[in-house]
Amino acid sequence: MGGGLSPEQRRRVRWTTVLLTLTAVGIYVAFIVSSVLKAQH
Amino acid sequence: MSSTQHTHDHAFHHVSAAQHDEHGPATGIMRWLTTTNHKDIGTMYLVFSLIMFLTGGSMALVIRAELFQPGMQLVDPGFFNTMTTVHALIMVFGAVMPATVGLANWMIPLQIGAPDMALPRMNNFSFWLLVAAFALLILSLFMPGGGPASGWTLYPPLVLQTGDALPLAIFAIHLAGASSIMGSINIIVTIMNLRAPGMSLLKMPLFVWTWLITAYLLIAVMPVFAGAVTMLLTDHFFHTTFFAAAGGGDPVLYQHIFWFFGHPEVYIMILPAFGIISEIIPTFARKPLFGYDSMVYATASIAFLSFIVWGHHMFTVGMPLAGEMFFMLSTMLIAVPTGVKVFNWTATLWKGSLSFEPPMLFALAFLFLFTIGGFSGLMMAIAPVDFQYQDTYFIVAHFHYVLVPGAVFAIMGGVYYWLPKWTGHMYDMKLAKVHFWLSTIFVNVLFFPQHFLGLAGMPRRIPDYSTQFTDWNMVSSIGGFGFGLSQLLFVYVIWKCVKGGAPATAKVWDGARTHGLEWTVPSPAPYHTFEEAPVVE
Numbered sequence: 242m243g244g245g246l247s248p249e250q251r252r253r254v255r256w257t258t259v260l261l262t263l264t265a266v267g268i269y270v271a272f273i274v275s276s277v278l279k280a281q282h
Numbered sequence: 283m284s285s286t287q288h289t290h291d292h293a294f295h296h297v298s299a300a301q302h303d304e305h306g307p308a309t310g311i312m313r314w315l316t317t318t319n320h321k322d323i324g325t326m327y328l329v330f331s332l333i334m335f336l337t338g339g340s341m342a343l344v345i346r347a348e349l350f351q352p353g354m355q356l357v358d359p360g361f362f363n364t365m366t367t368v369h370a371l372i373m374v375f376g377a378v379m380p381a382t383v384g385l386a387n388w389m390i391p392l393q394i395g396a397p398d399m400a401l402p403r404m405n406n407f408s409f410w411l412l413v414a415a416f417a418l419l420i421l422s423l424f425m426p427g428g429g430p431a432s433g434w435t436l437y438p439p440l441v442l443q444t445g446d447a448l449p450l451a452i453f454a455i456h457l458a459g460a461s462s463i464m465g466s467i468n469i470i471v472t473i474m475n476l477r478a479p480g481m482s483l484l485k486m487p488l489f490v491w492t493w494l495i496t497a498y499l500l501i502a503v504m505p506v507f508a509g510a511v512t513m514l515l516t517d518h519f520f521h522t523t524f525f526a527a528a529g530g531g532d533p534v535l536y537q538h539i540f541w542f543f544g545h546p547e548v549y550i551m552i553l554p555a556f557g558i559i560s561e562i563i564p565t566f567a568r569k570p571l572f573g574y575d576s577m578v579y580a581t582a583s584i585a586f587l588s589f590i591v592w593g594h595h596m597f598t599v600g601m602p603l604a605g606e607m608f609f610m611l612s613t614m615l616i617a618v619p620t621g622v623k624v625f626n627w628t629a630t631l632w633k634g635s636l637s638f639e640p641p642m643l644f645a646l647a648f649l650f651l652f653t654i655g656g657f658s659g660l661m662m663a664i665a666p667v668d669f670q671y672q673d674t675y676f677i678v679a680h681f682h683y684v685l686v687p688g689a690v691f692a693i694m695g696g697v698y699y700w701l702p703k704w705t706g707h708m709y710d711m712k713l714a715k716v717h718f719w720l721s722t723i724f725v726n727v728l729f730f731p732q733h734f735l736g737l738a739g740m741p742r743r744i745p746d747y748s749t750q751f752t753d754w755n756m757v758s759s760i761g762g763f764g765f766g767l768s769q770l771l772f773v774y775v776i777w778k779c780v781k782g783g784a785p786a787t788a789k790v791w792d793g794a795r796t797h798g799l800e801w802t803v804p805s806p807a808p809y810h811t812f813e814e815a816p817v818v819e
Contacts, residue, residue, distance in 0.1 A: 245397050254400045254476075280530065
């Protein structure tokens, strides 16, 4: 499928994927860290 | 819409595309293991979902058989609890969600004029991860101590009493969650980057819109659930005390985190269903969808509100009056955008040239029966009243009305709507209508009496009950077996259609006039479509 994409589309696909992945991982880590901090108090 | 005006040009163009697709799919098992084609993966998701639907449904029948009369009849209480737990987990994560993902895989590229999903290899990986997840979950039933039996909410401290099944179930949830997140990333990236030239956001079909919003919801809340079950795991095996009061933790914290995920999860299941209904009704009313823009804004509003209402699941846990007021009013607010949607569907029907093929029948049943579920939801939003409903069969009736004649009927309607496009054959309309009527009658026989049981005080998640609840439980169980058996007809109609039938045209339905480009390709849709992007005027 990737063969049909323009370089600009490839760049946008890559960056959107990275951004969304970091968002998901960030939310996961943030919830655990906030619970750890709450538990320490 | 202008996008459907050049139907025939595209149809001819894609006939030639089909002809040079002779190299098409691989053969044998390797086709399905290694495929990166959105249509193959969509089919696999749909078949998987159907298998899970029948598996989870069989567990529901164990529950209904046990509840047919008071006293312990067939299973022991521990196994009964396992059935309620695993039935819910399978239906939510294994049946409804994968079915809508399957429809998304099949239809989103076709509707927006994309050649495939943007990340095809990740698409394959997310499907097979889901299979692994549910293999683990089902295997957990055979672990020493039995399967998870704490209810699908997995509340501590109860869930921490689970035996060896706990790590297996939590790992399964992690894998299913990772699969959902990857699927969502794929959907967002595809919609944001691969739309045909000229297809602006507000020209997209409603199914694509609802899935775009659903995918954002999934990315926002799935990691929260993953975090919650990770903490359960560390509480169980590494002696942390996130949710253990004895160590300074708080079991109520888990409930807050769970429902911060759990309420949007309800919308994750129902928003794509709204999208399907918004595709079907205009086709069979032969009118454009009334209030397209307001449908989009209503969907976004529902998604936003879903983040700020989680406390309504926890009124009886105890919270400050201000908290109860906030969650009560914010929950009631959801009725506004939902009302906009129901109004718009009804207005689309108004003075339409209606016909009642199976997809339309399911859409109309959805409109009435989902609204019943919505209204009982509004009743439960009233905090002081909810104290009476909490943990009774009224709740069971409510969410099953939302999810079965709501989400599941929309999915069945969607399958009947797009099946000719997938297979190239029309299906047996008469049998499909019989399936519709049997399902609609039995689903009401199954779930409506549960309102009465709940109002009379019958608690949920119990294998035995007081004799005053016997009659309505018998009626409900008869409805359950009737509904379950009716679904075998659904499987047969699909099987028969895959095997053959009258050839379907590219447009399939004479009233098909939605925003999507799926009707511009021949039926069955060629293995590769839109290798050159179509232009939407």
